[in-house]
Amino acid sequence: MLEVFLVGIVICLIIYRMKRYFRYWDQYGVKTVSSIYLLKELVKVYRRQRIMTDMCRNVYNAIPNARYFGVYQFSKPALVLKDPDLITELTIKHFNHFTDHQFMISEKFEPMWGKSLFIIKGQRWRKIRHIISPSFTSNKLKIMFGLITDCAKNFTEHFLQKNEDVIEVELKEVFKRFTNDVLTSTSFGLAVDSFKNPNNQFLDMAKKMFNFTSGFGNLIKFNIMIQWPALYEFLGLPVFDATVNDFFERLVEDTIQMREERGIVRPDMIHLLMEAKKESLKEKNIDNEKSEDTDTKNIELTNKDIAAQAFFFYLAGFDAVATAICFCCYEMVVNPEIQDRLRAEVEESFDNCGGAVTYDTINELKYFDMVLQETIRKWPPLFAMDRVCTKSFTIEPKVPDEQPVHLEKGSIFWLPIYALHHDPTYFPDPETFDPERFTPENKRNIKAGTFLAFGSGPRSCIGYRLAFVEIKTFLFHLLYYFEIVKTQKSQIPIKIKPTSPNLCSRDGFWFAFKKIQR
Structure with missing residues (x-):
């Protein structure tokens, strides 16, 4: 009898706790999207009855005419802005x-992932970002430009040497080889030809790294990692295969040791981070003399930090850049007049520089900028981005039906990137691919806080300029020698993979490179 009574008390406490959780936003008068509605939407996605993009828009539009609304990440309350x-x-x-x-x-559980710039927090993030930021200035990008150009030329040469005039390819597969070659060269200082050697160790590691985004079981693991990281660690579920961590850490350690011993200088990310490490040691000594703040003292860039950042740049750039190029090429096929205009800009620039393409040549391709910005507007790298409240903050009411919303330390809010990019209030006719939205004149009319492809504020993507240089350089060489055309296997309109945590084609990007006689 006592056991039944105790079980009853436990059940009552659980019910009380759950009700308290799911009424959290009521105290601030915040309208919420019901958890039942969210669950139904998720089930439809998991059952492949709905794609993630439609779910994002449905949830975004569920509470119209509101500056924000509440949701519950299982038991965690979160605000959507x-x-x-x-x-x-x-x-x-x-x-x-x-x-x-x-x-x-x-960091102890997953050193490479836990030390990366995306994951680290607070004062450590500020310090590491401050140390690394100079690696992405225009002068430093110019240093790496030659490495990117070599990879772009190698790509075009590979296909120019083929006997066929029209070469059918799955774009994602061949573009990943290009991004792999760029990243191994610019990040790790290694020349890897992924066309001559398609089974190289880096591509093998990339497959293992991105395995967590494929399959229903891995999708469940991915959600546990986001929602209950402590449980994820308790269960001993690795983010990446152990061989991935070991490979990149050993590679960077060996590279740094060899360069220091032999005095090797190469214009790549490892060199820039090694230089940043030297500066961090100087700053550490200065900070320690000036400050007693234990949060800022003793923060320096170690070889493990360098390995983690190089690993993260590879992780962030491998798939995302290849995917962006795929969607850009897809839009060029669907809108051939855009492809023609891009090629005209390429040919004019090529003639003006006499074929000696420089960083400044690429930087002056203004229509390219417009097309790429429209590509990531329509097809952003992420559906949404989160932020965590680190100091309590109150959102003051601005309209009559609002009341002050107090965000405590640990509170979460989401930026609904995909939904904002497809909100006709801010981007009229959002499903139409229109680079004219990003002319210098029209860009001034884009409301701040609506174009969030690289995030917003100081925690936005640190490598976006490098990604743009990489994409523009690649497409410059590709469009000079080839026309991108559709084939019988081309899927237009494209079908999006329902359960993927980012945008990708369900059946691949099948198109062809048609040689242009030069």
Whole structure:
């Protein structure tokens, strides 16, 4: 009898706790999207009855005419921001209150992932970002430009040497080989020809790295990692295969040791990070003399930090850049007049520089910039981005039906990137691919806080300029020698893979390179 009574008390406590969780936003008068509705949407996605993009828009539109609304990540309350002014206020003006992402995988459990710039938090993030940022200035990008150009030329040469005039390819597969070659060269200082050697160790590691995004079981693991990182660690579920961590850590350690012993200097990311490490040691000594703050003292860039950042740049650039190029090429096939205009810009630039393409040549391709920005507007790298409240903050009411919303330390909000990019209020006729949105004149009319392809504020993507240089350089050489055309296997309109955590084609990007006689 006592056991039954105790079980009853436990059940009552659980019910009380759950009700308390799911009424969290009621105390602030925040309208919420019901958990039942969210669950139904997720089930439809998992059952492949709905794609993630439609779910994002449905949830975004579920509470119309609101600056924000509440959701529950299982038991965690979170706020979704819809108002661009509020997004700008929280991510830029009051960034000091919202500096972190919610991923909590520890360095001890997953050293490479846990030490990366995307994961680290607070003062350590500020310091590491400060140390690394100079590696992405225009002068440093110019240093790496030659390496990117070599990879782009190698790509075009590979296909120019083929006997066929029209070469059918699955774009994602061949573009991943290009991004692999660029990243191994610019990040690790190694020349890897993924066309002559398609089974190289880097591509093998990339397959293992991105295995967590494929398959239903891995999707469940991915959600556990985001929602319950402590449980994820307790279960001993690795983010990446152990061989991946060992490979990259050993590679960077060996590379640094060899360069230091032999005095080797190569214009790549490892060299820039080694230089940043030297600067961090100088700053550490200065900081330790000036400050007693234990949060800022003793923060320096170690070889393991360098390995983690090089690993993360590879992880972030391998698939995302290849996917962006795929969607850009898809839009060029669907809109051939855009491809023609891009090629005309390429040919004019090529003639003006006498074939000696430089960083400045690529930087001056203004129509390319417009096309790429429209590509990542329509096909952004992420559906949404999170921020965690690190210092309590109150959202003051701006309209009659609002009341102050107090965000405590640890509170979460989401930036609905895909939904904002497809909101006709901010981007009229959002499903139409229209680079004219990003002319210098029209860009001024794009409301701040609505174009979030690379995030917003100080925690936005640090490598976006490098990614743009890489894509523009590649497409410059590709479009000079080839026309991108559809084949019988081409899927237009494209079908999106339903359960993928980012945008990708369900059946691949099948198109062809048609040689242009030069």
